[in-house]
Amino acid sequence: MPHDPNDALIHDPRGGVPRLKAIMARLRDPERGCPWDVEQDFASIAPYTIEEAYEVADAIERGAWDELEGELGDLLLQVIFHAQMADEKGLFDFDSVADRISEKMVARHPHVFGDESRDKSAEQQTRDWEAIKAAERAAKNAHGVLDDVAVGLPALLRAVKLQKRAARVGFDWPETGQVLDKIAEEARELVEARDTLGPDEIEAEMGDLLFVMANLARHLEVDPEAALRRANAKFTRRFRAIEAALAAQGRRPEDSTLDEMDALWDRAKALERR
Numbered sequence: 001m002p003h004d005p006n007d008a009l010i011h012d013p014r015g016g017v018p019r020l021k022a023i024m025a026r027l028r029d030p031e032r033g034c035p036w037d038v039e040q041d042f043a044s045i046a047p048y049t050i051e052e053a054y055e056v057a058d059a060i061e062r063g064a065w066d067e068l069e070g071e072l073g074d075l076l077l078q079v080i081f082h083a084q085m086a087d088e089k090g091l092f093d094f095d096s097v098a099d100r101i102s103e104k105m106v107a108r109h110p111h112v113f114g115d116e117s118r119d120k121s122a123e124q125q126t127r128d129w130e131a132i133k134a135a136e137r138a139a140k141n142a143h144g145v146l147d148d149v150a151v152g153l154p155a156l157l158r159a160v161k162l163q164k165r166a167a168r169v170g171f172d173w174p175e176t177g178q179v180l181d182k183i184a185e186e187a188r189e190l191v192e193a194r195d196t197l198g199p200d201e202i203e204a205e206m207g208d209l210l211f212v213m214a215n216l217a218r219h220l221e222v223d224p225e226a227a228l229r230r231a232n233a234k235f236t237r238r239f240r241a242i243e244a245a246l247a248a249q250g251r252r253p254e255d256s257t258l259d260e261m262d263a264l265w266d267r268a269k270a271l272e273r274r
Helices: 016-027 035-039 042-062 065-088 094-108 122-139 155-168 176-196 199-219 224-248 258-273
Strands: none
Touching: 016 035, 016 065, 042 065, 042 224, 065 094, 094 122, 155 199, 155 224, 176 199, 199 224, 224 258
């Protein structure tokens, strides 16, 4: 096997980002690389990129700081992977990715890197940020209010982003109570669909209800993704408590009744509140 000048860098434990780039280039080498890595493309890697981002969020949510370093590394690998594939196609490379985001950050923070005063409120800075982003969209010929809200975002997150964009031009309920009224209306329509309509209509009504729930979260200044992750974690903790209590009796959930599991759930809930 011919000598690769990057061999020393690849095995350097302090090689940093250059080492990671060299490793990815080797993995993608058609002759010397990993067959699986060579076969991948942007579309096949995208789901892994999303998954790794969520694993970073999960580590932060759990306060698992000993895991966060590794999860951030996994996410960085995704950026390196996409940049390597782009470099192979002559589109861009990792350094140009870094340069582009650096330019964007400098341009979007004139109060830090330019001549503007830092003496402004967070609300004013948010308005300035949105104005800069609107100018960027105009430069890309994205003139519609909802243009460039990524279709590939998780549905709940995209719902909030769509609603925020519409709210900027006044398409929004002024009062939270109106959102609650809409939730009640959508819930009634879902019940009606369940009782009288088919699966497609039920799915549509369920989507409407979830969309309005996302809007309520926005009005209450709650991140619905974070709120749902927290609820998922709570459910997991309490169900595991049920399993543990039943295991102490030599039983499993499938060997118990719903009433028994409900009682154990209430006990786990009470213990958490203490």
